[in-house]
Amino acid sequence: MTVSLHYLGPQGSFTHQAASAAAELIPDGGECIAEPNVTAIFNAVANGDGWGVVAWESNIEGYVVPNLDALIDAEDVAGFARVSVDVAFDALVRPGHGDLTVVRAHPHGLAQCSKFIVEHGLTSEPSSSNAAACRDIASDEVALGPSICAGLYGLNVLCKDVQDFDGAVTDFLVLAPREQAREQLAQAESNGVVEFESIVAFIPLSTGPGVLADLLDVIRDAGLNMTSFISRPIKGHAGTYSFIATLDAAPWQPQFKTVLGTVAAHGDWVKTLAVYPRRERPNPPVSAWMLPKGGVRLDSTDVSGVRFEPDDDRELLWA
């Protein structure tokens, strides 16, 4: 028996690609069902109608903050798998198309394919989504969309990979009721998965200097590696914050349990948002050639011998 996967439609969206990938990856993953908005996805999961697939983090745009906020606030919903999709655009046309004069996509899609549009002398027209542009394409139009759209809407590929820059990736979380998320993770463990990552939300009940440093000391002292971190204002309550950390461990591992126990015992609010098999990542030193322009970096690591230059004053704005 398989479980349906609810994603943000229309068919052919990047979330649809993620849902299709999840259906392949997860043994119980079944039919992909398009939903009109993210609220409907969370409702389907909370009502036990299936699992959800939502965009989580892009290496270009950062967190998809509305989805982050929704998962923090969702009752009885947790992520148990993380799926990456390369955000690449194909230029698609109708079979037997006429002269091509117009290009359609979501405004973000148009912005990410600006060179292609200029080279082909096309006029940009925005659509509500890239998939909608592909679905509604006219015979004098080019639609920019995920490669999946060619097959879905019976279109021909004019050019592949027409985005200005390669390497854009968006990660998606697969969501389930918490009991099912635990079962899926237990199954992954029994299938030999040893290493996991977890996303945890913390809300310290006091505010002021050092609150975050104290929290992160607990994580460091337990030896947990953190790969992503963000603070979020709590909506409608200026001056209050939640913190969302991604850690290289599973919450049932002893060191992680110590962290959760210590934080909870301190009276702070805590919730595990997602746990999923660890992704392979490099762990390189940062070499000077990949640093941004400007800024200050001293060659000496001996504090007593440090000498700042006049340029450093400019970069630090401290004089």
Added chain:
Amino acid sequence: MTVSLHYLGPQGSFTHQAASAAAELIPDGGECIAEPNVTAIFNAVANGDGWGVVAWESNIEGYVVPNLDALIDAEDVAGFARVSVDVAFDALVRPGHGDLTVVRAHPHGLAQCSKFIVEHGLTSEPSSSNAAACRDIASDEVALGPSICAGLYGLNVLCKDVQDFDGAVTDFLVLAPREQAREQLAQAESNGVVEFESIVAFIPLSTGPGVLADLLDVIRDAGLNMTSFISRPIKGHAGTYSFIATLDAAPWQPQFKTVLGTVAAHGDWVKTLAVYPRRERPNPPVSAWMLPKGGVRLDSTDVSGVRFEPDDDRELLWA
């Protein structure tokens, strides 16, 4: 002699509102000039053609990540003022309009005014920006845009504040060459401003457990209050990160200088991105009624007496 303010056009965008507010606020602020993209704004500043105004952080959508990345990487550009704009939409129509059947705005604008659209039975059509929707409006159309657009494009106000939820705010930074940013800040100080905030980017040259905690210990031990924090992957170099912190202090204050000196002496890369007069903010305790649904919060603060409930296992996914 005044300095021109370069913002992301077209005229009437929320960034234009921010630029107009900055022109009022800053003694030397002059003419507002629309630019076609953010790169052009940074170029204008770097070339000494004036100052720039860019969107920085929204209380709904979070950081405007492309602008954050651009400022980290910009040579000789820093922020010296921060301006907040209430993101509210007016429904605008042409004078002597006909039957109204269509509503136009950027897809985000359409999404934020869904109740108004349903109540008036309008058909949604996306535009490349809210300001463009107002500029190009037809006689049977309603455009959703900032209130400034009514005057700019000679439109009538059909309804004010048609957004689904109030309280959305976007903050903008005013950018200048670093030497001018220092002059502006010195001028603010001589005009009586005592308290400042600063945004600083850090890149630790090693990666692994504890790197971030060690950094934040330095900030806490100096007694500096942090109000916003985010980690960002360094583009094209998986596994490497920059950290961007907003602190309640100026880099020329002794405690802050200690932090910058310690971090630089450790061999890490550091750059002050912006310094601006401190905004008044409340500093409330987080009370239980504003916590998200689910999660764990123990009433006891005595670790030895802590007792977790079965529900807590579900929220933490640790059993």
